[in-house]
Each structure stands twice: as structure tokens, then as C-alpha cells.
Amino acid sequence: MTTLLLVDDHPMFLAGTQMILEKHGFIVAAAANAAEARQKLEQSRFDAYLYDLNLPEVNGFELTGMTLDRHPDACIVILTGEVLAEHFDRLMELGVSGLLDKSSTGDQLVTGLTLAMEGRVVLPLEFARQLRTKSFSRTNTDDAIRRRLTENERKVLELIAEGGKNKDIAAALFMSQRNVEYLISSIFEKLAVSSRQEAVARATALGYLS
Incomplete structure (x- = not known):
């Protein structure tokens, strides 16, 4: 049950x-x-x-x-x-x-x-359709990606660049590891990457990271 x-x-x-x-x-x-x-x-x-x-x-x-x-x-x-x-x-x-x-x-x-x-x-x-329509209406430019990343996603990116593991990132940002995993998945999707290394490289190219 x-x-x-x-x-x-x-x-x-x-x-x-x-x-x-x-x-x-x-x-x-x-x-x-x-x-x-x-x-x-x-x-x-x-x-x-x-x-x-x-x-x-x-x-x-x-x-x-x-x-x-x-x-x-x-x-x-x-x-x-x-x-x-x-x-x-x-x-x-x-x-x-x-x-x-x-x-x-x-x-x-x-x-x-x-x-x-x-x-x-x-x-x-109906809400999912609104999200999909909104997503497809955006142009795939670097500026659009910048606007889509949240503050928490940017913080996670910075800690990934510093070599932080999920548990370390969770402790540093006072959130659960599940939240961190979700944010990383969201970052990968928004930056169109499939690994941490690619995410860091892409974020650096966009100016998120120095």
C-alpha cells in the first residue's frame, strides 16, 4: 500500500x-x-x-x-x-x-x-504546452541562454568549475543533493552539453566563468 x-x-x-x-x-x-x-x-x-x-x-x-x-x-x-x-x-x-x-x-x-x-x-x-511554445519562440542565441539560467544554476556552475562534487555543492549552497542533480541536468539542457567539462567550457565562452 x-x-x-x-x-x-x-x-x-x-x-x-x-x-x-x-x-x-x-x-x-x-x-x-x-x-x-x-x-x-x-x-x-x-x-x-x-x-x-x-x-x-x-x-x-x-x-x-x-x-x-x-x-x-x-x-x-x-x-x-x-x-x-x-x-x-x-x-x-x-x-x-x-x-x-x-x-x-x-x-x-x-x-x-x-x-x-x-x-x-x-x-x-495546458501549462506544458505553454512552456513548449515559450521555449520554441526563443532564438537560440547566447543572450537567450544567459537569460534562461537562474541564479542557483550560475552558482552551481561556478562550483563545478572549481571541481566541486555534488555533495560538496549541496553543502556549500545549503540544498539537497537531489536539488543539485536537478540543477545540473537543467544546466546541461540549457547549454546543450552532456558533461561537466563541456558545461564549464560553454559557460566560459558565454562569459559566466572567467
Whole structure:
């Protein structure tokens, strides 16, 4: 049986979602806020974590960070009714496994969670199409690549150039190794390279590194 921690501050939505998941065979621990979630995190480890983004006091970003600090390989899916484009980069940098809209049907919710636990990135189709359109509309120039690299990706590049291993980079930037691995994969994709050496050479040519 798959265990899951569900966190949402809307009582009716929390109860309804818990019921749907339990009907599909999940063992669900429900929490209405981050304080309850922390208690459950201290008591148990779960196969997956489904978090609302807009929580009171401690939001979904912070709760995700706390969870990954405790369990770096945790499968976390964010469930939100907000505009995803505003939060996508930050959530991916944190290390979430996917994003699901609160309007998802029960079957879509279960399918999304299942795929995330299999290591697949889960995104709403309409949002994924927007990302693809945006990506293809960019010209493949060095300036475009510069704009696409995030601050964390630049920091990781600098540490790679200094010979840092993943665990060293994670310690230096106060993040999990899983986050570092994601950032390195993102850097490789954006710079169109397949190794650290190529990434350093490409970044040097672009002026990121001296």
C-alpha cells in the first residue's frame, strides 16, 4: 500500500481529496497546516507528499524545503489552483516531482501521483504546452541562454568549475543533493552539453566563468 501525506488548509477539499485517494488504495495522513504536517513528518516517512501551495504561516515552498531537508529523495507533488507559471522555476529548483491543478479529476490526481512516484515529471497539459511554445519562440542565441539560467544554476556552475562534487555543492549552497542533480541536468539542457567539462567550457565562452 502507498502511504501519502496530504496537506491543505481547506477542510472540505482536504476531506474530499483524502476520500478519493483512499478509494484508490492510498493510505493517507491528512494535515490542515504546516504545523500538523511537521508532526507527521517527524513520526513517519511517506511514499509521496501532496502539498497545497498557499498554506497559512508556512507555505508550500517552505514545507517542501523542510521535507527535502529531512528526506532528500522525497516525491513531492504540488496541488494548487494558482497560476503555475509564476511559481514553476522556483518549485523546480526546490526539487518537486510535479505540479497538479486543483481542478484535476480523481483519476487525473491518482495518475499524476503514480507517474511522479515512477520518476516522471508531472505537469498539467495546458501549462506544458505553454512552456513548449515559450521555449520554441526563443532564438537560440547566447543572450537567450544567459537569460534562461537562474541564479542557483550560475552558482552551481561556478562550483563545478572549481571541481566541486555534488555533495560538496549541496553543502556549500545549503540544498539537497537531489536539488543539485536537478540543477545540473537543467544546466546541461540549457547549454546543450552532456558533461561537466563541456558545461564549464560553454559557460566560459558565454562569459559566466572567467
